[in-house]
Amino acid sequence: MKAMVLLLLAALSAAVAAEEPIQPIERPKNVNVAKVELGKQLFFDARLSKSGWISCNSCHNLSRGGTDNLVSSVGHGWAKGPINAPTVLNSSYNIVQFWDGRAADLKAQAGGPIANPGEMASTHELAVKVLQTIPGYVTSFEKVYGKGPVTIDHATDAIAEFERTLVTPDSRFDLWLKGDKHALTAQELAGYELFKVTGCVGCHNGPAVGGATLQRMGSFNPYVTANPSLGVAGLSGQSADRYRFKVPILRNIELTAPYFHDGAAKTLEEAVDTMVWVQLNRHFTPAGRDKIVAFLKTLTGKQPDFPIPQLPPSGPDTPAPQPFDP
Numbered sequence: 669m670k671a672m673v674l675l676l677l678a679a680l681s682a683a684v685a686a687e688e689p690i691q692p693i694e695r696p697k698n699v700n701v702a703k704v705e706l707g708k709q710l711f712f713d714a715r716l717s718k719s720g721w722i723s724c725n726s727c728h729n730l731s732r733g734g735t736d737n738l739v740s741s742v743g744h745g746w747a748k749g750p751i752n753a754p755t756v757l758n759s760s761y762n763i764v765q766f767w768d769g770r771a772a773d774l775k776a777q778a779g780g781p782i783a784n785p786g787e788m789a790s791t792h793e794l795a796v797k798v799l800q801t802i803p804g805y806v807t808s809f810e811k812v813y814g815k816g817p818v819t820i821d822h823a824t825d826a827i828a829e830f831e832r833t834l835v836t837p838d839s840r841f842d843l844w845l846k847g848d849k850h851a852l853t854a855q856e857l858a859g860y861e862l863f864k865v866t867g868c869v870g871c872h873n874g875p876a877v878g879g880a881t882l883q884r885m886g887s888f889n890p891y892v893t894a895n896p897s898l899g900v901a902g903l904s905g906q907s908a909d910r911y912r913f914k915v916p917i918l919r920n921i922e923l924t925a926p927y928f929h930d931g932a933a934k935t936l937e938e939a940v941d942t943m944v945w946v947q948l949n950r951h952f953t954p955a956g957r958d959k960i961v962a963f964l965k966t967l968t969g970k971q972p973d974f975p976i977p978q979l980p981p982s983g984p985d986t987p988a989p990q991p992f993d994p
């Protein structure tokens with residue numbers, strides 16, 4: 669009888685959790701461990717850049733919530749990036765990648781920065797040549813993809829597999845969702861209620877609390893920015909797509925300042941005040957805004973935790989890095 673009641677209670681709380689507009693972050697299933705290890709090395713390997721100095725981790729620093737905490741990133745030759753770097757944490761939950769959604773998935777995305785002159789400034793040919801001349805990599809690629817030359821396709825595939833593991837489960841909010849009613853304070857819970865009733869969940873929903881749709885920045889009131897990015901309109905040329913951006917993931921948001929595509933909001937308080945005005949045509953009281961911010965801070969989950977990957981040494985034919993070549 670007691671077991672029955674417990675079962676019933678468990679089913680009930682599962683049903684309640686299912687009704688919430690936000691679901692817990694889950695660890696990925698069926699990852700290919702050898703591929704993940706290779707992708708992890710590539711993510712940290714600056715030899716994929718022309719300078720030999722910039723890796724994916726330079727801008728998506730896994731010690732800093734998967735971002736660089738800069739208004740816009742620093743690329744090859746100290747180039748100023750055009751837009752704020754989003755986090756790579758939980759990016760597998762994004763329906764499309766990049767602020768304007770121009771990459772279909774993580775694999776398609778990963779080829780971009782390597783060959784972007786303002787980022788890693790290499791070419792896919794050069795990156796492949798570098799990998800092909802590092803004996804340790806040749807062995808690892810063969811282990812995962814079988815005999816044959818290293819290809820950029822395999823390299824980006826391995827990076828994407830590693831990125832699938834960059835999830836942050838077990839935040840206090842997720843513990844609450846899973847039934848631990850003491851996981852949140854009264855203020856944090858009130859913040860979540862306000863997040864729902866005010867309408868933030870209309871766009872920031874699902875496991876990642878974002879990443880599921882592309883929406884206009886400035887639904888009610890215009891967002892004023894000096895950043896020239898037009899969002900989706902930059903691709904489609906349609907005026908209806910002006911300032912349409914992928915709704916950012918709000919998981920780990922306290923770690924990833926500054927905020928917005930232009931990096932203009934220095935604090936979470938500022939970002940929340942802007943959002944409620946431009947997207948919902950309302951203002952929060954300072955106490956209301958603090959509740960929302962308190963709730964948002966409960967979305968910080970367990971960060972990736974692994975030994976720093978050791979990278980195989982270069983071979984005699986590995987092209988030399990060109991840090992000072994323009």
Ligand code: HEC
Nearest residue numbers: 723724727741742743752753754759765766767778781787
């Ligand atoms: C010089 C800094 C820099 C480097 C190096 C860099 N990125 Fe990025 N990354 C960015 C910026 C800036 C954006 C946003 C660009 C845009 O949306 O137009 C971005 C976007 C992304 C996204 C999309 C996230 C989202 O929410 O849309 C992923 C995933 C990503 N990068 C992974 C990588 C990987 C993998 C590498 C290494 C192969 C890498 N990045 C190298 C700065 C960098």
Ligand code: HEC
Nearest residue numbers: 867868871883885887915916927928929939940943944947
């Ligand atoms: C109509 C859809 C929509 C609604 C409603 C909405 N947002 Fe957003 N939110 C977005 C978009 C789109 C962006 C990215 C805008 C940009 O960078 O220009 C964003 C960005 C953010 C950011 C910054 C994220 C980052 O990584 O830079 C925060 C924080 C945020 N929203 C919180 C909220 C809160 C709190 C509410 C409710 C008061 C809310 N949002 C309501 C669509 C929405």
